[in-house]
Amino acid sequence: MNYQKIFMSVLILFTVTNCSETNGIFGKTGSGSDPFANISQTSLEYFSNEIGDTVLFKVNQSVIEPDYRETLNSQAKWIKENSITSVTIEGHADEQGTREYNLALGARRATAVRNYLVSKGVSESNLSVVTYGKERPLRICSEESCWSKNRRAIVIIDGSSS
C-alpha cells in the first residue's frame, strides 16, 4: 500500500524530471509545464506535479534551502485547503553514507519539512514522518546527478476528511 504510493510518486517524478527544464542548484522539479495544465487543482497529481512533492537537500544537510520555501508554502496551503488529515513525509539519503547514519539523516530531513509545514499552519497531528535512509533511491547511478535527486524528502498525501 505504502510502496504503491512511493512507486507512483517515483514514476511521476521520473517523468517530470525527464521532460522539464531543470533550474536552480538542485534541478527543481514541478516547473509547471504544459502536460499538467488541465489537471484539477484538488487532485493528487496537481499536488505532486504542479506544486511539487519533493524537497532536495545538500550533502549531509537537512536545512530547507530557500529554493524550496515556495514549494512548501504551496504544499501547506494546498493541504489546508483540501482538508488533508493524513500526510506522510519520507526522508531519504544518497548512498554515500553508512546505513545507520543515513537513517538518522533521513529522519532529520523529513522532520525539517514537517516543522516547516507546521510553521505554515498545518496541524502537526496530521503529519507523520518516516526515514528510509539509503534504502529507496529514486535514481540509481552512482554520480552526483543521481545522488542530488536522492537526498530528498517527499510529502505523500494519505487521506483527507472530505
Added chain:
Amino acid sequence: MYINYKKKYNEKYLTILNLYSWVVLFLVFFQYGLVFSQENVPELDIDVTEGVVEPIPIAFPNFITTDFSSSIIANEISKVVKNDLLKTALFRIVPEGSYISDVTSIDSPVRFADWRAINSDLLVVGDVSVINETITIKFRLWDVVGQNEIFKGVQFRGPSNSIRRIAHKVSDLIYSGVTGEGKYFDTRIAFISERGPKNNRTKRLAIMDQDGANLTFLTDSESIVLAPRFSPDSRNILYTSYETGKPRVYLMNLINGNLRSFPELPGMTFAPRFSPDGMKIILSITENGNTDIYTLNLENNLKKRLTKNVAIDTAPSYSPDGKFIVFESDRGGNQQIYVMPSDGGKAKRISFGKGRYGTPVWSPRGDMIAFTKMYKGNFHIGVMRKDGSNERLLTKAFIDEGPTWAPNGRILMFFRETSGVNGAPSLHTIEVTGRNLRKIELSSFASDPSWSSLLK
C-alpha cells in the same frame, strides 16, 4: 515476556531453526596408548599477525573407513575441512598422489620420514564411522617437523546431518592448534539477502554457516529488513524491520521463532545490539528528527537514555567487558567515533583522521575497534586501538561498510557494494592484518553481516 504476535514466520521456518536444538556434538578428549618422545623439537608456530605468511604444507590422507557409506561421509568431511583450511591462506594441501606412507590406523606409529620426504610440515589422520545414523570421527594432528602430536587425539560424535558442523569443529582444532588463535569455523552469519534492481530492492533476513552453506531465510520479502545482530549466545537476533511502515527494532528467537517487538519504545528505532551479558539491548531512537542512544533492559523493560543532544548519535557497540560503549556521532560537526561509559556520561572522541567515521564495533578481544571510514569518495574498513591510536585501513572500495568480528577477533566480515546502476552488495572477509580479502560466493546479493559466537 516474548510476544508471539506473528506466527507466520514460525511454522515456515521452525524446522530449520530447530537445527540449534538438535545438533549436539560430543567432544571427548582421549589419550592414546602411544607416547612419542618430545626431545628438542622445533615448535611449529605461525604468527598470523605477520604481513605475509608462506602457507604451511599439510598432508591430509583420506580418513580411514571400514564401509562404503562411511567413506562417503568421510570424504564430505575432509572436503569441508580442506576448504576451511585453504581459505585461511595459512595452509596448503600436499597433493595426495605424492604420499609414500599408507595410513591404515590412526594409532599406528607415524613414519615421519615419509611425510618429510614430500615436504609436509603437518599430517592429519582420522577415522570415520557411521553407526545408527551417528557419525563418529577420531583424528590426530601431527607436527611432522617436530615429530610430535599437536594436540591429543580428539573424537567428535554427531547425527548424520551434522557433517558440516563436525567438519568445522575439526577445522577449528587444526587452525587453533597450529596458530594458537581462537576458533571461528563452527559459527554462523546472520545477514540481509537482497534481490532486484537498486531502486526496488527486496531484503530478507537470512542466516547461514560461516562458509555460506545451509542458507535459511527468516523473513519474507514484504518489508525492508536491516542489520541483524546476534545475541552473545547466538540464539537470538535483533534486527530492524519496516513491517509497520516505519523502522522498528525486533528480537527474534532462533530456537522457537518467537518475535518480540518493543512497543514501550517511542518513535523510530534502529541500530540495535545486545550487551555482552545478553541482558540489555542498546539502540538508537529517533524522535522529532533527533537520534539518540538508549538501552532497554530485557528483563524489567526499563529504558535508559544515554545521550541527549541535537546531534545524531547512533551505531552503538559495547566493549566485551560491558564497561564502555563506542558509537558514532556528528556532535562535532561531522560523523566521528566516540567512547562513553556504559551508563552514559561524558563521551570522548577517538577518531581524528581525515574523513568521516561510522559503524564502530568493538573487537571480542577488547583491544581494537573496527569501523567504516569515508574519505575522498571511497569507503574503507579499518581498525584502531580502543583509544583511537594506530588507525589502519584494511580495504578501499566504492562502498565497504558494516564490519563484524569473527569470535576470535582475527577476521572481519563486511559488505562491499559496487557502484553504478547495477551496483549491488556482497559479503567479504579480511584478516585484521589486512591479508586475505575474500568474497563469500552466494546466489543473491548480501549485506549487513553479523558473525555469531562459537556455536555450542
